Amino acid sequence: MGLVVQKYGGSSVADAEGIKRVAKRVVEAKKNGHQVVVVVSAMGDTTDELIDLAAQVSPIPAGREFDMLLTAGERISMALLAMAIKNLGHEAQSFTGSQAGVITDSVHNKARIIDVTPGRIQQSVDAGNIAIVAGFQGVSQDKKDITTLGRGGSDTTAVALAAALDAEVCEIYTDVDGVFTADPRVVKKARKIDWISFEDMLELASSGSKVLLHRCVEYARRYNIPIHVRSSFSGLKGTWVSNEPQGDQPMEQAIISGVAHDTSEAKVTVVGVPDKPGEAATIFRAIADADINIDMVVQNVSAASTGLTDISFTLPKTEGHKAIEALEKTKAQVGFDSLRYDDQIAKISLVGAGMKTNPGVTATFFEALSNAGVNIELISTSEIRISVVTRADDVKEAVRAVHTAFGLDSESDEAVVYGGTGR
Amino acid sequence: MGLVVQKYGGSSVADAEGIKRVAKRVVEAKKNGHQVVVVVSAMGDTTDELIDLAAQVSPIPAGREFDMLLTAGERISMALLAMAIKNLGHEAQSFTGSQAGVITDSVHNKARIIDVTPGRIQQSVDAGNIAIVAGFQGVSQDKKDITTLGRGGSDTTAVALAAALDAEVCEIYTDVDGVFTADPRVVKKARKIDWISFEDMLELASSGSKVLLHRCVEYARRYNIPIHVRSSFSGLKGTWVSNEPQGDQPMEQAIISGVAHDTSEAKVTVVGVPDKPGEAATIFRAIADADINIDMVVQNVSAASTGLTDISFTLPKTEGHKAIEALEKTKAQVGFDSLRYDDQIAKISLVGAGMKTNPGVTATFFEALSNAGVNIELISTSEIRISVVTRADDVKEAVRAVHTAFGLDSESDEAVVYGGTGR
Incomplete structure (x- = not known):
């Protein structure tokens, strides 16, 4: 039995x-013969407080x-x-990010992990202790200042430690039973996924699935650390995320892993852009200079009569104001007609490595949306994902229709178990 | 202008x-041209919470x-x-005890400072920053574990940093205006002391005065760091504690510095101890082995008729149970008659280096108590202190009577200014 890293979130x-319930679960793993390292977030609302x-002082x-x-x-x-x-009668020692050797760059509030030197943690578990490590934090390499890793930082801490300690698995305990084929709050018949590849999980994460963050999955893929996402309340088997299925996990990958949706984005359309080289570059350089991350980008074929085209892209709603401001400044140079901003959109994504070899997927996807009366405004695809932008009002119906069309519905909605008594 | 260490307590x-009020006071010192290092305690009730x-988890x-x-x-x-x-427009950096170089032994919950290596703090203030340091905490020399210094630890942190940084002064900000000739809650006419020697302050601290703890004063005396105790609310000049008066401080030391009282102790009397060598040793070895700190010890002359004597001592009430238990076990060996335990006592102490050269002090002290109708149960003296034990009910009257008898009363009770709006 090897070393296991377990991560518990604030809820x-x-x-x-x-805390006492988590302690019991941790001790169980220790009793089963594992060396155990636990990464823990701040209690419930502490961070908000x-x-x-x-805010009160500054x-x-x-x-x-x-x-x-x-x-x-x-x-x-x-x-x-x-x-x-x-x-509970077991030895445990807690360690700050700094003590655990989580070395980061100096970008406060969203530092990146540069290196993990877990000497003290290894010593502690070798001496028979359960090691508890503060998630979300590290120490900067140059200035030795305390840093935090930003959103989802504790998951990343857990995966990074698992990699540095050569752990068997990184277990991410949360308040749901795993990764589902769709958001169970929207699709009652969503099924828990037993195993999913890193690639599909990355696409789901960047398409709006909130169980695991892109950054943490990316880290796990790079160091090939299997992740087991599961509930700290129910104790059931959850979802394994790894390169290859293991043990009793399904040997054949599903064609479609799941349907994700995202209502946190807005759409910007630059109307009437002269269709000549360099125009798009000017527009997106302005956006990049304003430090805005964009998502889908679509350019229509220009109208033959006018030589003008429209360029649309999506971005987080929170960045909308900044983007419009940046674009206004390029108006004279680019010579576009106008800007349109729309924050009443939703993005719906179908993710699955199987779509590479199953040519009918795109057609089935669009038919499902059409039959549900959902209008498509933008389309963007990767090798293993199709995303569309629709009206925000249509999102639930669209997700359900697609979920059903690809045979993802479970036979009963009993299968969807939510996280027990907790939040 | 040199470096100043300021310490602010939880209240x-x-x-x-x-916090904003303290920030203004800190910035004032910086504006006056000082390098400023601030030691801060936890907010109000945080530690209790x-x-x-x-207690809820273990x-x-x-x-x-x-x-x-x-x-x-x-x-x-x-x-x-x-x-x-x-x-407020000034640069500031906060540092944990570990970052500030506060090195301690490994006795958790009441660690002792072994060394202070304030390299980062010196760098920070040299770069123009105000350095904020966590009080009460350090890092253990051998295991690199986080330690706390126990009660009054933040004051000790401040003095230790002041010593290591060769500060001009260590300012201890609190919720009273300084050290008084008696507890102003008991004696309305108590006067604020402008200057007091380390020696007298040490005796006051060990006699029940709570403004500064013995440990912190002892540290300041060893490294000759002047302490300025003052209110963070009123901003008035407070009490200077140092080897010699400085500047406009009174050049001549008062005969009596103040009257302290302490109602946190209990009295144990071992009745009927055979008056022969080794008996007292057995008794106090038993107490010491139980890890109990005792205070006053008094042994009466034995009665000629019986050859038996009584031994009394005082100790913190919280240790009473442990002491009685330890003594019961020595009963057969020592052969004493019985044990008496009394927690309705008070200790009243008169402190002042002047009493060494003023022979009337003891007499005046006892006369004052006698005139107030206060019975004396135990007496114990040092070179610069006389302490008596009385009934707890008599304590206020006794303190007032002594305070008046030594001419310590202020002309009006207007002089006593309490800590403004705060706790």
Whole structure:
């Protein structure tokens, strides 16, 4: 039996009861003969409360100090978890990101992990302890300042530690039973996926599935660390994410892994762009200079009569204002007619490696949407994903129609088990 | 202008308003041309809340993890203070005890400072920053574990940093205006002391005065760091504690510095101890082996008729049970008659280096108590202190009578200014 890294999110350790429940689960893994390293997030609302305090003393909290503040959250939860485990008669030691050797760059509030030197953690587990590590945080390589990893940082900590410690598996405990073929809040008949490849999981994550973040899956793929996403409440087997199925996991990959949707984006259309070289470059250079990440980009064939074309792209709604401002400044240079901004859109994506070798997928997808009366506004595809933009109002119906069309519905909706008693 | 270390306690930074008020005071010192290092405690009730959480997950929280937990408190307050200072347009950086180079032994929950290596702090202030340091915490020399310094630890952090940084002064900001000739809650006419020697302050601290703890004063005396105790609310000049008076401080030391009282102790009397060598040793070895600190020890002359004597001593009430248990076990060996335990006592102490050369002091002290109708149960003296034990009910009257008898009363009770709006 090798080493296992387990990660528990804030909702799993929201209060003393939650911490005690997690302690029992951790001890179980230890009793089964594993070396256990646990990565833990801040308790429930702690981070929000700290952010609120910061806002009270300063309208724009400085990055370095903001990180120092936020990291108090995991310090509390990890120490409490270690105490709860010791109370069950097992040895446990907690470690900050810095003590655990999580080395990052110096970009406060969204630092990237550069290296993990887990000497103290390895020593601690070799001595028979359960090691508890603060998620979401590290220490900067050059200045030795405390940093935080940004959204989903604790998952990334867990995967990075798993890689550095050569773990058998990285178990991500959350408040749902795993990755589903669609969001179970929208599709009652969504099925839990037993196994999914890194590639498909990456596409789902970047298409709106929120169970795992793109960054964490990317890290796991690079170091080939199998992830097991499961519920800290139910204790059921969850979803394995890895290169190849293992053990009793299905040997054949499904044609379609799942349907994801995303309503957090808006659409910008630059209308009447002269169809000549360099125009698109000017537009997207302006967007890039404003530090805005864009998603889908679509350019129509220009109308023969006018020589003008439209360029549309999607971006997070939160970046909308900045994008319009940046584009307005290029108007004279590009010579476009007007800008249109639309935040009442949804993106629906079908993900599956099988679509590479199954030519009918695209047709079935569009037919399903058409039969449901859903209009398609933009289309964009990758090798293993098709995404469309529709009206936001249509999103639920569209997702359900596609889910059914690809035979993803479970036989009953009993199969969808939500995370027990927790949030 | 040199470097100043300022320390703010939990009541000074109890909420966002308090933190902003402290930030202004810190910036003032910086504007006056000082390099400023600030040591800060956890906000108001944070520590109690964390202790409460620990009790919910484990009845006996482990030392190492308990320290990890508690140190989250200063992490929050120091980061917020740094943000508030930056918001006033000055540069500030916060540092944990470990980052500030506070090296301790490995005794969790009450570690002792072994060394301070303030390289990062010196760098930070040399670069023009205000450095904020977490009080109460350090890192153990051998295991590199996070430790806490126990009660009054933040004051000790401040003095230790002041020593290591060769500071001009260590300012201890609190919720009273300084050290008083008696507890102003008991003696309305108590006067604020402008200057007091380390020696007298040490005696006051060990006699029940709570403004500064013995440990912190001892550290300051060893490294000759002047302490300035003052209010974070009123901003008035407070009390200087140092070897020699400086500047406009009174050149001649008062005969009596002040009257202290302490109602936290209990009295144990071992009745009927055979008056022969080794008996007292057996008794106090038993107490020492039970890890109990005792205070006053008094042995009466034995009665000629019986050859028996009584031995009394005082100790913290919290240790009473342990002491009685330890003594019961020595009964056969020592052959004493019985044990008496009394927790309705008070200790009243008169402190002042002047009593060495003023022979009337003891007499005046006893006369004052006698005139007030206060009975004396035990007496113990040092070179610069006389302490008596009385009934707890008599304590207020006794303190007032002594305070008046030594001419310590202020002319009006207007002089006593309490800590403004805060706690």
